[in-house]
Amino acid sequence: MDLKNITLISFGYFEEGFLEKVAGTINHELLYPVIIKEGHIDITEFYDPGRRQYNGNKLLKEVDELYASDSNKTIGLFNVDLFIPILTYIFGQAFLSGRSGIASLYRLGNERYGMDSDERLVVERFKKEVIHELGHTMGLIHCHIPNCVMRSSTYVEDIDLKTASLCSKCRSEINTNRLS
Amino acid sequence: MGKKISILIVDDEESVRDSLYNWFIEDGYRVEVAENANRALSMLESDSFDIILADIKMPGMDGLEMLRRIKILKSESIVIVMTAFATVDTAVQALKDGAFDYVTKPFDPDDLSHLIRNASKQISLSDENETLRTKVLTLENVEDLIGKSEPMKRVLRDIENVAQSSSSVVITGESGTGKELVARAIHSNSSRKFFPLVSVHCGALTESLLESELFGHEKGAFTGAMYNRKGRFEMADNGTIFLDEIATISMKMQIDLLRVLETKKFTRVGGNKEISSDFRVICATNRDLKSMVEKAAFREDLFYRLNVVNIFVPPLRERIEDIPLLVDYFIKKYCLSMNKPPLTIDSSALKRLEEFNFPGNVRELENMIERAIVVGNGKKIALKDLPLEKTIISSTIESLDDLEKSHIFQILNKYSWNISRAAKALKVDRVTLYNKISKYGLKPKE
Numbered sequence: 001m002d003l004k005n006i007t008l009i010s011f012g013y014f015e016e017g018f019l020e021k022v023a024g025t026i027n028h029e030l031l032y033p034v035i036i037k038e039g040h041i042d043i044t045e046f047y048d049p050g051r052r053q054y055n056g057n058k059l060l061k062e063v064d065e066l067y068a069s070d071s072n073k074t075i076g077l078f079n080v081d082l083f084i085p086i087l088t089y090i091f092g093q094a095f096l097s098g099r100s101g102i103a104s105l106y107r108l109g110n111e112r113y114g115m116d117s118d119e120r121l122v123v124e125r126f127k128k129e130v131i132h133e134l135g136h137t138m139g140l141i142h143c144h145i146p147n148c149v150m151r152s153s154t155y156v157e158d159i160d161l162k163t164a165s166l167c168s169k170c171r172s173e174i175n176t177n178r179l180s
Numbered sequence: 181m182g183k184k185i186s187i188l189i190v191d192d193e194e195s196v197r198d199s200l201y202n203w204f205i206e207d208g209y210r211v212e213v214a215e216n217a218n219r220a221l222s223m224l225e226s227d228s229f230d231i232i233l234a235d236i237k238m239p240g241m242d243g244l245e246m247l248r249r250i251k252i253l254k255s256e257s258i259v260i261v262m263t264a265f266a267t268v269d270t271a272v273q274a275l276k277d278g279a280f281d282y283v284t285k286p287f288d289p290d291d292l293s294h295l296i297r298n299a300s301k302q303i304s305l306s307d308e309n310e311t312l313r314t315k316v317l318t319l320e321n322v323e324d325l326i327g328k329s330e331p332m333k334r335v336l337r338d339i340e341n342v343a344q345s346s347s348s349v350v351i352t353g354e355s356g357t358g359k360e361l362v363a364r365a366i367h368s369n370s371s372r373k374f375f376p377l378v379s380v381h382c383g384a385l386t387e388s389l390l391e392s393e394l395f396g397h398e399k400g401a402f403t404g405a406m407y408n409r410k411g412r413f414e415m416a417d418n419g420t421i422f423l424d425e426i427a428t429i430s431m432k433m434q435i436d437l438l439r440v441l442e443t444k445k446f447t448r449v450g451g452n453k454e455i456s457s458d459f460r461v462i463c464a465t466n467r468d469l470k471s472m473v474e475k476a477a478f479r480e481d482l483f484y485r486l487n488v489v490n491i492f493v494p495p496l497r498e499r500i501e502d503i504p505l506l507v508d509y510f511i512k513k514y515c516l517s518m519n520k521p522p523l524t525i526d527s528s529a530l531k532r533l534e535e536f537n538f539p540g541n542v543r544e545l546e547n548m549i550e551r552a553i554v555v556g557n558g559k560k561i562a563l564k565d566l567p568l569e570k571t572i573i574s575s576t577i578e579s580l581d582d583l584e585k586s587h588i589f590q591i592l593n594k595y596s597w598n599i600s601r602a603a604k605a606l607k608v609d610r611v612t613l614y615n616k617i618s619k620y621g622l623k624p625k626e
Contacts, residue, residue, distance in 0.1 A: 057195055084199035086262075088288050096205050141208040152207065154290035 356543030401450020
């Protein structure tokens with residue numbers, strides 16, 4: 001089915017105007033209308049007291065089941081510390097060529113790493129993370145081109161090294177996937 | 181990424197399998213999962229995986245036992261073991277059993293990326309080595325070793341067998357058979373090929389000069405030693421040293437050489453600093469070293485140290501069927517270097533070459549062909565262009581310069597030292613002929 005739009009669903013508190021900035025960049029980069037919605041999940045069900053983190057696998061499944069549709073690419077936006085069983089943390093994850101993904105703001109702030117807060121940087125990092133997960137839902141795997149948004153980022157400074165844009169190879173792949 | 185790397189995840193926890201599956205799929209790997217060791221082993225029977233990421237603690241067969249079985253089944257597989265309960269003992273045991281790495285769950289995303297990157301690097305290195313090994317089987321840089329005869333095929337097989345080892349080699353054979361070419365081919369097909377092949381013609385140097393050549397010297401070590409100089413052993417570090425005419429070295433030099441071969445350490449002449457060098461030694465001789473040992477003319481211990489592998493290069497008369505190939509090769513080689521159109525050879529001339537004894541072997545044949553191209557009419561090499569009747573020349577003259585000198589002298593005498601006529605006969609201009617006369621110091625009374 002043809003993709004009609006991209007839906008960002010917020011689960012938690014985001015500063016006023018924050019998600020609009022993110023949506024604007026996504027629209028500019030991926031050329032789909034971006035809808036912002038508010039979601040309601042009792043995330044305490046996904047809390048792992050042993051790790052004091054939220055289970056990203058279960059949250060992704062929940063978002064997919066409750067909010068995703070075939071004509072949309074849906075990204076659930078959180079502000080909690082996400083993990084998957086094998087990894088100590090994740091910034092986000094998505095179903096490859098699927099309908100949905102999740103991303104969290106929690107580990108993107110400088111203050112978490114003992115540095116001065118930088119709101120502009122947080123917005124930039126979050127934009128990149130959301131576009132990255134959307135790229136996975138559109139069938140893109142990690143890219144080796146250093147400034148491509150699809151490059152894998154395993155720590156926060158990694159995100160700063162790439163841009164919010166797709167490289168030409170990833171862009172042409174999305175276009176091919178779109179036509180097929 | 182060139183080849184798509186495949187990963188098999190073995191873990192009894194579904195959430196771990198799913199997490200790793202999703203992570204690696206996003207990275208572009210081919211990923212399969214197995215919920216226990218038995219399932220993984222049966223998958224490995226029908227499919228191959230570059231990396232196996234396995235949990236240690238699983239019901240039934242545990243990860244360590246599975247690791248041991250995988251290493252028997254497919255020793256080249258890279259197995260990374262994971263556990264939530266790390267102990268030093270299990271880590272040591274896993275590594276002893278051949279695990280590539282050992283990680284404790286959960287791990288940082290960055291650590292996981294590093295781990296897989298390292299494993300991938302190892303895989304590409306193994307692939308590269310495999311490619312290199314395959315390449316060596318088709319020998320490189322052996323174009324000069326011409327011949328399809330059985331004795332030459334044996335030489336090529338010997339080169340192939342010995343090239344990849346670091347064993348010392350003694351190449352034996354008559355003068356002019358191509359022993360140095362064999363040494364070059366061994367070096368070019370060995371893992372040392374990116375480092376120098378250093379040749380030393382032992383027979384051409386006096387004992388003291390040879391000592392200085394081989395070991396180098398310090399400034400002021402002897403009269404004329406104005407600078408420090410590296411010796412050939414030092415220059416051959418990581419490469420190969422080729423000692424030609426090894427049978428000619430003195431007894432004292434034999435002792436020095438033995439010591440260097442045993443320790444790979446030496447000092448420069450006049451120096452006191454010990455120098456190490458990792459070289460492979462290849463020697464050549466036209467003498468029978470074994471009989472020299474029996475006559476106490478060559479040290480037995482040095483003989484055995486050098487003669488780990490022996491390659492015999494056959495004389496040309498024992499591989500007559502290679503003569504047409506060699507002739508063709510030398511004609512092309514010299515016509516190209518002299519900027520002449522390719523010549524052919526008269527069948528009667530070729531027949532006579534095949535009947536000739538060639539005491540000087542391939543070198544003598546090469547010189548004959550070069551000379552024939554120089555003196556011939558430029559179309560076809562004829563019997564008259566080959567000095568086959570003048571066997572005295574072939575037995576006393578070896579170098580092309582000697583041949584050229586002798587030929588020019590004959591022509592000059594033939595034309596009573598009339599330079600213009602002699603130059604015309606030689607098909608060179610008068611200036612060239614004067615230069616040759618001057619070069620060889622030729623005089624009418626000679």
